[in-house]
Amino acid sequence: MDWRQVRVAAVQHQADDIEALLWSEGALSVTLTPRDAPELLEPGPGETPLWQTLTVTALFGDDVDTDAVAGHLGARGLLCSADDLEDRVWEREWLRYFRPMRFGRKLWVSPTGFEVPDPGATVVWLDPGLAFGTGTHPTTALCLDWLDANLESGACVIDYGCGSGVLGVAAALLGAERVVCIDNDPQALDATYANAARNGIEVERGLPDQQLPEADVVLANILAGPLIELRPKLCGAVRAGGSVVLSGIKSDQGPVLRDAYASDLDALEATEREGWLRLTGRRRA
Numbered sequence: 001m002d003w004r005q006v007r008v009a010a011v012q013h014q015a016d017d018i019e020a021l022l023w024s025e026g027a028l029s030v031t032l033t034p035r036d037a038p039e040l041l042e043p044g045p046g047e048t049p050l051w052q053t054l055t056v057t058a059l060f061g062d063d064v065d066t067d068a069v070a071g072h073l074g075a076r077g078l079l080c081s082a083d084d085l086e087d088r089v090w091e092r093e094w095l096r097y098f099r100p101m102r103f104g105r106k107l108w109v110s111p112t113g114f115e116v117p118d119p120g121a122t123v124v125w126l127d128p129g130l131a132f133g134t135g136t137h138p139t140t141a142l143c144l145d146w147l148d149a150n151l152e153s154g155a156c157v158i159d160y161g162c163g164s165g166v167l168g169v170a171a172a173l174l175g176a177e178r179v180v181c182i183d184n185d186p187q188a189l190d191a192t193y194a195n196a197a198r199n200g201i202e203v204e205r206g207l208p209d210q211q212l213p214e215a216d217v218v219l220a221n222i223l224a225g226p227l228i229e230l231r232p233k234l235c236g237a238v239r240a241g242g243s244v245v246l247s248g249i250k251s252d253q254g255p256v257l258r259d260a261y262a263s264d265l266d267a268l269e270a271t272e273r274e275g276w277l278r279l280t281g282r283r284r285a
């Protein structure tokens with residue numbers, strides 16, 4: 001079956017009305033995407049913030065006269081367009097953008113069903129889902145690179161802000177003996193459970209009120225604000241001489257994070273990738 005779509009340019013306060021109108025015209029799905037708007041980084045669980053400027057896209061079956069739908073919207077002064085959409089295997093569309101990726105020397109993240117071109121690889125099998133973390137984002141990639149280069153087998157690892165669990169699962173597959181994954185979003189903990197199971201391993205999971213073990217490594221890919229707030233907890237959970245790996249820091253936030261962690265960590269090192277920083281250090285005795 002072929003599909004039709006109508007795309008409408010909107011500003012934030014128009015979005016609800018446009019969406020309601022598109023549903024009333026028979027839309028099968030309505031999607032909101034940003035238009036020349038800055039990234040909305042990491043809303044809290046249950047929060048649904050919206051961009052200032054966006055595109056509202058509605059999908060219709062080929063039995064709907066989408067030129068008429070666009071006409072109704074145009075009559076309200078809205079800028080919109082209608083066009084046809086060729087049918088595709090939509091369930092596999094994301095594969096166009098997500099292929100096996102290598103981190104460091106031997107760590108790979110791959111969608112299921114692909115062949116990883118390295119027989120000695122450690123592979124995290126992972127399909128994109130609702131929780132953040134596939135390795136395509138530089139903040140995740142920076143942590144995966146660190147794990148590949150630095151993780152010692154037998155380590156106890158905390159993945160704080162685990163999202164999909166990609167870092168915790170990678171740590172377990174690279175030889176960590178104990179992995180504790182924490183997130184304030186229960187959906188992320190479900191995703192972590194499913195992704196660990198898909199890789200044939202188990203990790204411990206919990207909300208932030210969970211008691212943390214003394215770890216050799218604490219990884220936290222969150223954002224600068226929460227990383228500063230969480231400093232006592234993250235540094236308190238790692239043994240003296242153990243590693244703290246912080247990611248989700250914009251390059252211009254490096255100095256603030258460095259200052260915040262300088263009294264807890266030795267040997268602070270920053271690594272940059274595509275405008276994002278990873279900050280690592282060793283817990284002072």
Ligand SMILES: C[S@@+](CC[C@H](N)C(=O)[O-])C[C@H]1O[C@@H](n2cnc3c(N)ncnc32)[C@H](O)[C@@H]1O
Nearest residue numbers: 132133140161162163183184185188221222226
């Ligand atoms: C950018 S994602 C990182 C996911 C994954 N660890 C990765 O590296 O791709 C950040 C995750 O931290 C969680 N998070 C944000 N603030 C948090 C907090 N204060 N306590 C625990 N988890 C938090 C979010 O729900 C989200 O799943």
